[in-house]
Amino acid sequence: MRAGVLALQGDFAAHLAALPAGATEVRTAAAIDALDLLVLPGGESTTMLKLLDGSGIEEAVRRLVARGGVVFGTCAGAILLAAEVRGPAQRSFGLIDVTVERNAFGRQVDSFEAVLEPDYPGVFIRAPRIRRVGPGVEVLARWKGEPVLVREGRVFAATFHPELTADRRVHGLVVAAVGTAREASAAR
Amino acid sequence: MDASPAPLKLKTGLAEMLKGGVIMDVVNADQARIAERAGAVAVMALERVPADIRAQGGVARMSPVAKVKEIQAAVTIPVMAKVRIGHFMEARILEALGVDFIDESEVLTPADEAYHVDKHAFAVPFVCGARDLGEALRRIAEGAAMIRTKGEAGTGNVVEAVRHMRTVTSEMRRLTTLRPEELMRTAKDLGAPYELVRLVAQTGRLPVPNFAAGGIATPADAALMMSLGAESVFVGSGIFKSTDPEVRAKAIVRAVTHWQDAKVLAEVSEGLGEAMPGLEIGKIGEGNLLQTRGW
Numbered sequence: 001m002r003a004g005v006l007a008l009q010g011d012f013a014a015h016l017a018a019l020p021a022g023a024t025e026v027r028t029a030a031a032i033d034a035l036d037l038l039v040l041p042g043g044e045s046t047t048m049l050k051l052l053d054g055s056g057i058e059e060a061v062r063r064l065v066a067r068g069g070v071v072f073g074t075c076a077g078a079i080l081l082a083a084e085v086r087g088p089a090q091r092s093f094g095l096i097d098v099t100v101e102r103n104a105f106g107r108q109v110d111s112f113e114a115v116l117e118p119d120y121p122g123v124f125i126r127a128p129r130i131r132r133v134g135p136g137v138e139v140l141a142r143w144k145g146e147p148v149l150v151r152e153g154r155v156f157a158a159t160f161h162p163e164l165t166a167d168r169r170v171h172g173l174v175v176a177a178v179g180t181a182r183e184a185s186a187a188r
Numbered sequence: 189m190d191a192s193p194a195p196l197k198l199k200t201g202l203a204e205m206l207k208g209g210v211i212m213d214v215v216n217a218d219q220a221r222i223a224e225r226a227g228a229v230a231v232m233a234l235e236r237v238p239a240d241i242r243a244q245g246g247v248a249r250m251s252p253v254a255k256v257k258e259i260q261a262a263v264t265i266p267v268m269a270k271v272r273i274g275h276f277m278e279a280r281i282l283e284a285l286g287v288d289f290i291d292e293s294e295v296l297t298p299a300d301e302a303y304h305v306d307k308h309a310f311a312v313p314f315v316c317g318a319r320d321l322g323e324a325l326r327r328i329a330e331g332a333a334m335i336r337t338k339g340e341a342g343t344g345n346v347v348e349a350v351r352h353m354r355t356v357t358s359e360m361r362r363l364t365t366l367r368p369e370e371l372m373r374t375a376k377d378l379g380a381p382y383e384l385v386r387l388v389a390q391t392g393r394l395p396v397p398n399f400a401a402g403g404i405a406t407p408a409d410a411a412l413m414m415s416l417g418a419e420s421v422f423v424g425s426g427i428f429k430s431t432d433p434e435v436r437a438k439a440i441v442r443a444v445t446h447w448q449d450a451k452v453l454a455e456v457s458e459g460l461g462e463a464m465p466g467l468e469i470g471k472i473g474e475g476n477l478l479q480t481r482g483w
Binding site for chain 1: 194195197198201202204205206207208209224226227228229230264265266283286287288289311312313419438441442445446449
């Protein structure tokens, strides 16, 4: 499996440490075209959007999903992947059918840690909230009943930061999806 | 020790999110909007940019509350603000305003020549400047969630930031070569807590993100700091004292992301207008250096 973390900006180093050995930092569309799994890290989504302009990376992410690859976005990464972004509205890839509201808990002093259902450790930093979940979207984890980890096919999104904890179960789920996607394409 | 109102993980967590980015000094909402539009990962609110503080003199304080609010209302990216060294009441006010990160900064006039702020006592994270590893570890022990080089702010001269980053990283490399019994003596020499010295000896890195600041004026300066080990870059006077702030700000943002790609650096370094006027460190005079404030 070839895994990469989009390293334009954000906590890409933490994701690299959370992925199986051999994962690499990627900063170009060409590098994404060589991957089976791409992680879009946490960070500032407005900054990432500026750096995406004219880079061809958004198209490369679409190609990755279309050819059976897996994409996982946390926090800012989830905002980039969403179908719709509010608070304020901004451009997004529309690769997972959810509506996300930015900075929906408030400022840094409102950042918090909580145990999720199932019992993943949840680190929420100036976190977005998932305000709407489309019919094709599966909810994999909740906090106080609201969705915080979702999946639509091979696209995963989390509003919290599993990469900032020592618990590797969420990355494990995503990595396992790469294997499943491969078997499915081999069967075809 | 963790009687802090917020766990260190949440504080360093925000610092992690700011990695690979540019934090820009702004004095009002208009500048904050320009910074956000250019791709800044956060803005730093202050009363005057360092070059003006240096030129005008007088006591430099925390940004006025109305300005902080105006900047917070203007952008969605994190808003940082500076407090004077040791001025925990300015810090309490900024925390009450909901500022996302506080810079206990030598750029402002120190409020306390003996003590820095007890940063464990706050829910809001702090960044502090350092010239060497001992200073960095003392600030971390006080609760700082991010370290930056001090450099020499307001000069447009990167030489001091380079010196401080090289000093911190080479001291860390040296620690990794020591035998366990040598660490206590080193802790004494550095004036830093033994446990933190031992941690750095094991990992070869600071336990919090390590950013660069002080004198960065061009995309090449920013890329240089990244290659020396900085995980992000603060730009103070370098943007709004240049002739074309928005273009320069965008260029520095791209330079920090693509610091390993000289072709991108060449591309973004063209057509930027004039950089801020620079100052030679030797001509400033010992008494006018900002980096010697704090310990």
